[in-house]
Amino acid sequence: MPLPYYVSPEQMMQDKAEYAQKGISKGRSTIVIEYVDGILFFADNPSLSLNKISEVYDRIAFAGAGKYSEFESLRKAGIRHADLKGYAYSREDVTAKSLANAYSQSLGTMFSQELKPLEVEILVAEVHEGQGMNEIYRILYDGNICDEKGYTVIGGKSEAIKIYLKDKYKANMPIEEAIKLSVEALETGVNIKLTKENMEVAVLDRKRNGRKFRRIRIDELTAFLG
Template sequence: MAMQFYASPEQVQRDRSEYARKGIARGRSAVVLTYEGGVLLVAENLTSLRKISELYDRIGFAAVGRYNEFESLRRAGVRMADLNGLAYDRRDVTGRALANAYTQTLGAIFSETQKPYEVEICVAQVGTSPESDELYRITYDGSVQDEPGFMAMGGSAEAISTVLKSRHDVAADLATALALAVEGLASVGGENGTPRTLGASQLEVAVLDRNRKGRTFRRIAGAALTTLLEGGKDEPEKEVGEAGDVAPPAPGEDKPTVSAASVDLEGKNEDPAEPADDTNGDGS
């Protein structure tokens, strides 16, 4: 009779942790940091799949690792936020509550299933001032950390965090904060340790804009992102319903109020070639 292989619980946990860390390290990194106008979320992304998304009015989501796994977590977070907002009040939906829910979910998956999730996520909530912004890092094993204004995720998180720590400024404008985030992402992954150059097509960028009413999440792409990377000024698109958002419609042309088919033509000979209605053409 074959003997069953035995591994201590400590060894099982170490193996799972190593497996998850290796899976996360294979992906590209992401950076989240605060600035004067809100919270900036930047991810190196060469695909059309989203690593950065909105969870609720003032709450954003960023992740690295396996897409199918963190996408299922994102959807669950959106459902939870919507249900709580409808059952209670929109102000009762907080980043801390969502981070706690993710902690419990990932902790249960790590402890009870054969394969842990290969993900690392950030739940960010923008406040009324930079001091009230909240950044929560949740790792594959359910651990949660409250980050002090900036964080990097992925296999090269430590090297990127070193760049961010030396120059992060909560009073910086969006262009300066974006330049710092891109510099941190580009500082790793180059040949022989040399910095890379990242263009707009290689980045996914979004902000939680504290100056917006209602939903604060806003993506930055295309020409607007290129302008910011070149040091230009951020020009957010106007919200739907703002004055000047659309030009007033031109006055419509006057239309007839009576159908042409309803005009009484009885007794009128509209076509000279045809006889009147009361004449058959033969004099009868």
């Protein structure tokens, strides 16, 4: 009788992590950056209809990087989680923290139990009334969760872009500046030229009534970028 192969748990986890990282590094990047009125999401996305950024709830938005089909199902699960909670309790009871924890749990479980880990990196952000009160959570393929401040990047070249942002980021930037900085950071970090058709931009704007999420249209982008 042939013996089953023995693979040490360390080796197995390492292999899975490498597999997931490889998948994510192939994808394009998304920047999330705090500006004076809220939080700006900026994705390098060639498709107009397959979105990387999405509204989740009144003050909460989602961004995904990596394999589209995988973060898309996570996005939908997040919207279901939020809508169910808001319906059963109240709209104020839906928080980014609880959503990020739920994501972290399910990604962690999948990473350790499934044969193939998810090749995704996701962001959950919630805008609050006061400056510096916003919440940004970055959740990795293995369920690791990081609480970010000011700015963060997910996807392929995230480290290079972060290094660029580290020097240039200022608190309380107006929206035009935040958009310009995102374009520069993506272009320098990845070494490409972005066209407006390739930019998917949205904001969580605390000045809006009710639902804070809003997509920035291409004509507005033209106005902002000059």
